[in-house]
Amino acid sequence: MTIDNKRYEELQQIKLAVDCIIFGFNNNRLELLLIHRGFAPEIGKWSLIGGFIGNDEDLDEAANRVLYGLSGLENIYMEQVKTFGKANRDTSGRVVSTTYSAMILKSEYDEALVSKYNAKWFPIDELPELVFDHRDMVDSAIRRLRRRVRNFPIAFNLLPAKFTLPQLQALYEGILNEPIDKRNFRRKVAQMNYLVKLTEKDMSESRKGAYFYEFDEALYQIEQNFNL
Amino acid sequence: MTIDNKRYEELQQIKLAVDCIIFGFNNNRLELLLIHRGFAPEIGKWSLIGGFIGNDEDLDEAANRVLYGLSGLENIYMEQVKTFGKANRDTSGRVVSTTYSAMILKSEYDEALVSKYNAKWFPIDELPELVFDHRDMVDSAIRRLRRRVRNFPIAFNLLPAKFTLPQLQALYEGILNEPIDKRNFRRKVAQMNYLVKLTEKDMSESRKGAYFYEFDEALYQIEQNFNL
């Protein structure tokens, strides 16, 4: 910001916000947490959770604060996605919004907070009508997730620390929205030494039981050859 | 932006800016256009060209306006890269900045404008010290370019409409900063029918002359199998 700008700077009346695309995984489906808009404009539609940036707050901090306010969760993995800045995108005033995507564990969020805000989980292929350009925000977050999930070990944020391969595969199928060959999938997993097979089995989903696995972050830092 | 926000909204005093990472290609090297900062703070350092957003201006429009102001070029291919929002990133006040990367043809920009702003081209591996977090901005733009240039036909923005394969290969080597095998490169080019070989040759770079090629946008829209 270095050129010919006095006229813009002095009069600038633009609000800056963040909006969070919150992913969860349930019933073998990728889901999004949305809130019901109880006020005008666009009352009755659903929207992402968002908030304005504090004057002394980093943009990333604002996203974390907003997520914490809704879910009660801290230290959640978030990625900045894109900034939406069309002049007329928000019909209630000039607001530029930076989107962040978050992945949370559906077993851990604070249900009381979520219901306080009239929030609800929706499978990503059954989203209701969203306010403003929130649908575009969601679409770009999903595209980004699909791109990144193959090359970075981020999907584990949607599973408990101990997970089984059938769970992991179902998660990938849910995210990518396509079936995956079990044997090819497991071969790749076997090549990643930081996906550690435990001796314990999960007996809750089948009679035979499936071995638990863990993601070992320290080991991953050495190899960094993630590929699924 | 929908929750608990009155306190932030009403008092918000944050300026919103764009900064442009302008790529060019010259002497077989990828270059960046930077301007010399003639005012405090950080006087004497170099910076990206930037500007504040107008109240009724789309974010993308602002980026185009800033680029136009410096280069005199319109309808330039630009991509949003990332938004930088650390509270203390700009020592002169609270400014959040969205970065855009642009690719321009060094033969076409307005040199008078560029020199008016004390701007100068630098090869990307010989950048001077930059103000604030502009170095981070440049790094993320370069990373993004290197990722995207293999899968999308964007590098052609750095070449004239008619270009030769030796030129194109040198461009890719410059962007990726690694040597490329000529025969493998050409085999891939041959698979992309929208890279059309013309009958005309460029005799200016060699005695034998190299055939000109053209990128056919309409044909590309049909196949979209770009891969280099």
Add this chain to the structure above:
DNA sequence: ACAAAAGTGTTAACCGTACACCCATGA
């Protein structure tokens, strides 16, 4: 004994990579 989910190997097609010589031309 059977239903239900977990687990296991092999083959063929494709893609990326490495590599060396001839061609056309102007000086």
Add this chain to the structure above:
DNA sequence: TCATGGGTGTACGGTTAACACTTTTGT
């Protein structure tokens, strides 16, 4: 004729993709 840069094909190794049966256990 020679120096300069343009242009061409093949073989190997690794990766991806397709495919069907056995194992374990609770009922």
